[in-house]
Amino acid sequence: MAFHEQRFPLRLSLTSSGGPGRQTDIVSLSNGREARNRRWRFSRRRYDVGSALRSVADLYAVLEFFEARGGQLHGFRFRDPVDFCSVRPGEPVTALDQWIGTGDGVTAGFPLVKAYGDGAAVERRPVVKPVAGSLRIAVDGVQREDGFVLDAVTGIVTFAAGHVPLEGAEIRAGFEYDVPVRFDTDRIEINLDAFRAGRIPSIPLIEVMP
Known part of the structure; x- marks a missing residue:
């Protein structure tokens, strides 16, 4: 695999959802207290850039970008619309x-x-x-x-x-x-909802270390 220094189209990332996640082990003790242990040193971000109604041209841009990355194979840049500076x-x-x-x-x-x-x-x-x-x-x-x-x-x-x-x-x-990410799916499903417009219900992305 490789990392491609290409950014996911900015105009298509503005309606994304997602953010940081962590992994914590929690053990309940017999005295009612908890023991907590952080498994990851840093948080890992997940996003979904699907669902918004888009033009056919935008749908094709997503498809083309997905194909160029080989699905989950190659990483790429993504601009978090909230946390980018x-x-x-x-x-x-x-x-x-x-x-x-x-x-x-x-x-x-x-x-x-x-x-x-x-x-x-x-x-x-x-x-x-x-x-x-x-x-x-x-x-x-x-x-x-x-x-x-x-x-x-x-x-x-x-x-x-x-x-x-x-x-x-x-x-x-x-x-x-930018955040280094990859697609977290090997399939893109396009639904045409209207004349020359449609949506991709889900396009999951996950942060990677290139």
């Missing part, structure tokens, strides 16, 4: 949005992450499919315009020689990103 919906992306590391004067590569949290806990999710051209970087609060490159396939920011952050320097980043 380093800030909350409606806020502008800035170079100070997310902490991605602290310099030591030697390390040049820093993977992008996004933090979710409140006063009780913080979870940091790896961002492995950033959108090319969307990255903004700041070192110790000062935005950098050059001296670094982003690998949009892996989500790793690499500083060039002479630009490596000094020891103790805080590195922060702002960015947009």
Whole structure:
């Protein structure tokens, strides 16, 4: 299998449903309490991009995209309509949005992450499919315009020689990103409900690590 750096058509993802899921083992103890254990380090997202009434042209676009991915065989990019950038919906992306590391004067590569949290806990999710051209970087609060490159396939920011952050320097980043997914079915069923329009009742997608 392979991962195709293609994004599912954006206009067809805006009516999707879904979001993150986790897997937790829960054991009820004899004293009435519970023992809980997290089986997955990170959440895994599922989506369904079916059900909405679409034109025949849109139905064909889904069919063509599905065939090009070989059904479940190859992964691809998907833009979550709610969670697709380093800030909350409606806020502008800035170079100070997310902490991605602290310099030591030697390390040049820093993977992008996004933090979710409140006063009780913080979870940091790896961002492995950033959108090319969307990255903004700041070192110790000062935005950098050059001296670094982003690998949009892996989500790793690499500083060039002479630009490596000094020891103790805080590195922060702002960015947009896609979710790596695959189809969670090997069958697409198209229903024509009206003249030159129809629907695909279900198109399940599941997050993968490419």
